[in-house]
Amino acid sequence: AQSVTQLGSHVSVSEGALVLLRCNYSSSVPPYLFWYVQYPNQGLQLLLKYTSAATLVKGINGFEAEFKKSETSFHLTKPSAHMSDAAEYFCAVSDLRNFGNEKLTFGTGTRLTIIP
Amino acid sequence: ETGVTQSPTHLIKTRGQQVTLRCSSQSGHNTVSWYQQALGQGPQFIFQYYREEENGRGNFPPRFSGLQFPNYSSELNVNALELDDSALYLCASSIRGGRPEQYFGPGTRLTVT
Numbered sequence: 001a002q003s004v005t006q007l008g009s010h011v012s013v014s015e016g017a018l019v020l021l022r023c024n025y026s027s028s029v030p031p032y033l034f035w036y037v038q039y040p041n042q043g044l045q046l047l048l049k050y051t052s053a054a055t056l057v058k059g060i061n062g063f064e065a066e067f068k069k070s071e072t073s074f075h076l077t078k079p080s081a082h083m084s085d086a087a088e089y090f091c092a093v094s095d096l097r098n099f100g101n102e103k104l105t106f107g108t109g110t111r112l113t114i115i116p
Numbered sequence: 117e118t119g120v121t122q123s124p125t126h127l128i129k130t131r132g133q134q135v136t137l138r139c140s141s142q143s144g145h146n147t148v149s150w151y152q153q154a155l156g157q158g159p160q161f162i163f164q165y166y167r168e169e170e171n172g173r174g175n176f177p178p179r180f181s182g183l184q185f186p187n188y189s190s191e192l193n194v195n196a197l198e199l200d201d202s203a204l205y206l207c208a209s210s211i212r213g214g215r216p217e218q219y220f221g222p223g224t225r226l227t228v229t
Binding site: 004032034036041042043044045046049051090092094102103104105106107108109 | 149157158160174206208216223225
């Protein structure tokens with residue numbers, strides 16, 4: 001079974017500082033990996049995805065993530081935090097074997113707070 | 117391009133009642149998945165529909181059921197509501213055989229009292 005672990009349920013960074021949100025996955029086969037962002041009282045918006053092409057993936061709003069198979073990690077980073085980045089971030093995994101049933105398994109989320 | 121829409125936005129029901137939530141998929145998408153997000157948690161997969169048939173179910177009891185219509189829109193039905201069913205219900209659409217990502221609607225907030 002697949003699983004995702006997000007280390008740190010709450011992360012606070014100063015405006016302009018580096019954002020690092022951690023995600024580790026468990027999967028017996030190569031996975032698809034995703035980061036979604038959720039603003040208060042809204043649905044989930046796709047930030048970026050890894051689908052076995054380039055290991056460094058760039059997404060929207062200046063975010064990027066690096067797939068490291070040896071560490072089973074897919075950490076999300078942004079060089080300089082903006083106030084508008086304050087939100088809940090979810091890492092998710094999908095099993096490549098289950099083509100046709102690509103359910104997403106989510107982590108428990110990381111709430112990012114930006115300090116002015 | 118029209119995104120995923122859900123209705124209603126909010127709903128309050130009493131324990132034991134039944135509820136129907138609706139979802140319209142993004143234009144060109146043929147697969148709909150439903151997720152339950154309890155407060156402070158990540159979304160949990162309920163089930164997925166493709167070609168009007170259920171295609172995969174998570175760890176949810178049979179009182180959670182769904183439908184998909186020929187235009188790919190979908191309904192989630194929950195019978196015999198329990199207090200623990202209070203959550204944000206998210207619908208996501210995708211393209212079977214296409215890109216693997218799912219696109220989410222804004223959700224329906226269900227409160228069971």
